Amino acid sequence: MRAKIKCLGFTLLAISAACAAVDLPGDHQEEVSKTPAISTPSFTPPDESKLPQDDFGAMVRLGKEIFVNTHAQAAKYVGNGLNCSNCHLDSGRHAHSAPLWAAYVSYPAYRKKTQRVDTYEERIQGCFRYSMNGVAPPSGSRELTALVSYSYWLASGAPVGVKLAGAGYPELPKPTNAPDINRGAKVYAENCVLCHGANGEGTKAEGRYAFPPLWGADSFNWGAGMHRINTAAGFIKGNMPLAKPNSLSDQDAWDVAAFVVSHERPADPRFTTSLAVTKKKYHDEMCYYGEQVNGHAVGASLQATAK
Numbered sequence: 001m002r003a004k005i006k007c008l009g010f011t012l013l014a015i016s017a018a019c020a021a022v023d024l025p026g027d028h029q030e031e032v033s034k035t036p037a038i039s040t041p042s043f044t045p046p047d048e049s050k051l052p053q054d055d056f057g058a059m060v061r062l063g064k065e066i067f068v069n070t071h072a073q074a075a076k077y078v079g080n081g082l083n084c085s086n087c088h089l090d091s092g093r094h095a096h097s098a099p100l101w102a103a104y105v106s107y108p109a110y111r112k113k114t115q116r117v118d119t120y121e122e123r124i125q126g127c128f129r130y131s132m133n134g135v136a137p138p139s140g141s142r143e144l145t146a147l148v149s150y151s152y153w154l155a156s157g158a159p160v161g162v163k164l165a166g167a168g169y170p171e172l173p174k175p176t177n178a179p180d181i182n183r184g185a186k187v188y189a190e191n192c193v194l195c196h197g198a199n200g201e202g203t204k205a206e207g208r209y210a211f212p213p214l215w216g217a218d219s220f221n222w223g224a225g226m227h228r229i230n231t232a233a234g235f236i237k238g239n240m241p242l243a244k245p246n247s248l249s250d251q252d253a254w255d256v257a258a259f260v261v262s263h264e265r266p267a268d269p270r271f272t273t274s275l276a277v278t279k280k281k282y283h284d285e286m287c288y289y290g291e292q293v294n295g296h297a298v299g300a301s302l303q304a305t306a307k
């Protein structure tokens, strides 16, 4: 039952040395470099009542609508049951759930995942491809312009090139014990199953997800940042269970994250040749891709649904 994670022990050592999940060797999915940070000032995005009643205001409103209702508003670019705001809470305003106002002022940035400097537009395109298991709206499309306008407006008055307090997801200190799927299953049954379902399938009301799916065909794919144990653990600790953030112990957050991301989900769209080759190229990191879980290698079984 226990999956062997070759790189996990090594990565955890690296974390303990660095005291934070930054700069993990071989971690292809490492997010935005934290280097430009000069200080971490706090910031509050403007109230919606401040939005101008003009063409720009209309574009910002459209961006918000797409962000919270992605499935309906940008259907041709979405390949699962999620909306952007499922992982970027409170319409992208919530601190510690990768808020858009903090993101907007930290691009362009070098990313290990793409191994080059990405613009803000390209970062959003990445979330469409992986987190939304879809296709990236092209530069100049109404959808992308609206999402960038919304982010820009939320960041009104924020300093540029600075890491704002509440940016990204919390980085948890290394767990006392290596993350464990079996312990995580218990944490899940006690704290998550009510909303997200026994099979991680989420809960639907009137044909729409009221509570989003955590794994399976309608969730984020194997290329998404959330499939990494450390990213999921930080998100969960700071944001879940909904309405009870920071109520889980760090160890429980690591364990339940391991349980959630050890399940099958849509294929990594970067898949080439075989699981082993794809794993080597993109998944030498904190994740279960290509590892044996419950007697089979996860990462392959939803291949057919890949967009």
Ligand code: HEC
Residues within 6 Å of the ligand: 031, 032, 067, 070, 082, 083, 084, 085, 086, 087, 088, 098, 099, 100, 102, 103, 106, 123, 124, 127, 128, 131, 132, 147, 167, 168, 169, 220, 224, 225, 226, 231
């Ligand atoms: C399954 C969860 C999930 C969904 C759905 C999702 N994202 Fe993300 N997003 C993430 C993760 C994880 C990161 C990496 C955060 C970090 O740097 O710690 C991220 C990062 C970002 C960033 C950069 C944040 C930063 O601080 O650098 C932006 C912008 C973004 N997402 C926009 C979007 C948009 C727009 C959508 C919808 C089209 C979307 N996301 C959907 C999980 C998600």
Ligand code: HEC
Residues within 6 Å of the ligand: 082, 085, 086, 087, 089, 090, 187, 188, 191, 192, 193, 194, 195, 196, 210, 211, 212, 213, 214, 219, 220, 226, 232, 235, 236, 240, 241, 242, 248, 256, 257, 260
């Ligand atoms: C009271 C209902 C509720 C409970 C309990 C709950 N969640 Fe959630 N969860 C949500 C909702 C709602 C969202 C989407 C947030 C939004 O759209 O504002 C979400 C989003 C998520 C996401 C990101 C979106 C996705 O589909 O991957 C993850 C991961 C997640 N929850 C994990 C957990 C875990 C793990 C637990 C237990 C420790 C948990 N949740 C408990 C309601 C809940």
